[in-house]
Amino acid sequence: MNQKRIKVVRRQATLDDVDAIFQLDQEVWTEFPGTREMFASRIETFPEGNFVSVVENKVVGYLCEQFINFDLDHPKPFTWLEITDNGMLKKSHNPKGNYVYGVSMMVSNKFQGFGIGTQLILCGWGLMISNNKWGTFIGSRIPDFQKSGMSIDKYISQVREDSLSIDSELRLYQKDGCKTIMVLPNYISDPESGNYGVLVYRYNPFHNWPFKKMIAYALRNIGPKFIRSSF
Ligand SMILES: CC(C)(COP(=O)(O)OP(=O)(O)OC[C@H]1O[C@@H](n2cnc3c(N)ncnc32)[C@H](O)[C@@H]1OP(=O)(O)O)[C@@H](O)C(=O)NCCC(=O)NCCS
Numbered sequence: 408m409n410q411k412r413i414k415v416v417r418r419q420a421t422l423d424d425v426d427a428i429f430q431l432d433q434e435v436w437t438e439f440p441g442t443r444e445m446f447a448s449r450i451e452t453f454p455e456g457n458f459v460s461v462v463e464n465k466v467v468g469y470l471c472e473q474f475i476n477f478d479l480d481h482p483k484p485f486t487w488l489e490i491t492d493n494g495m496l497k498k499s500h501n502p503k504g505n506y507v508y509g510v511s512m513m514v515s516n517k518f519q520g521f522g523i524g525t526q527l528i529l530c531g532w533g534l535m536i537s538n539n540k541w542g543t544f545i546g547s548r549i550p551d552f553q554k555s556g557m558s559i560d561k562y563i564s565q566v567r568e569d570s571l572s573i574d575s576e577l578r579l580y581q582k583d584g585c586k587t588i589m590v591l592p593n594y595i596s597d598p599e600s601g602n603y604g605v606l607v608y609r610y611n612p613f614h615n616w617p618f619k620k621m622i623a624y625a626l627r628n629i630g631p632k633f634i635r636s637s638f
Contacts, residue, residue, distance in 0.1 A: 420457035427466035474504035509545035
């Protein structure tokens with residue numbers, strides 16, 4: 408990862424950020440653009456689950472999460488629109504849900520590869536730990552799938568010499584301890600991923616620990632080494 412130094416501020420998103428998040432989304436998600444209404448609805452429904460990364464007063468990163476219940480022993484496939492109430496969260500976010508679900512994450516094309524995505528993932532782990540949830544699910548894209556020419560099952564099973572996935576995005580989540588649960592056909596309109604998503608899961612190693620808020624703070628501020636250790 409490129410460690411070039413840029414000063415990035417991470418904070419909870421507010422309704423004043425909706426326009427900036429919308430512009431960022433237009434830049435990054437050309438195949439599946441969101442709307443201003445979606446971003447406003449998410450922030451109104453669950454403000455603590457929306458984070459932005461800011462460089463020189465410009466929003467360059469965004470993460471949105473929600474709380475859900477999920478049957479991990481009998482997982483059933485779903486689409487992004489179904490699990491997120493069409494991206495609005497009003498009917499899908501359950502404050503008492505046992506799990507965190509990753510709704511959306513994006514980093515401006517110019518700022519990718521600087522660790523901003525990893526910092527946002529850490530904000531998500533912080534949310535999971537401080538709220539004492541059991542774990543976090545993410546519907547990962549697989550942006551290198553379509554050009555691989557492989558079948559989906561073969562592609563998902565392929566790993567590099569370091570035992571991490573050949574897919575750049577699955578790798579990002581694997582490095583943070585996520586395990587693959589299942590393939591999600593027609594998850595989202597995304598030609599690079601063949602419209603597939605891959606459901607990945609990270610259990611909360613600090614569930615029911617004391618000092619949860621302190622651990623979450625340390626995680627967000629000390630950085631990836633903390634969560635990538637042997638938990
Ligand atoms: C996925 C994404 C948020 C990562 O953000 P980032 O700030 O570039 O991530 P980091 O710098 O913290 O981590 C870099 C890792 O992300 C992955 N990555 C980097 N650029 C990527 C890209 N364009 N697409 C997919 N994964 C990418 C790689 O695994 C990389 O690790 P490596 O450099 O060791 O190979 C960003 O690439 C993005 O916004 N992509 C488009 C939208 C998207 O796919 N969102 C996720 C929806 S599930």
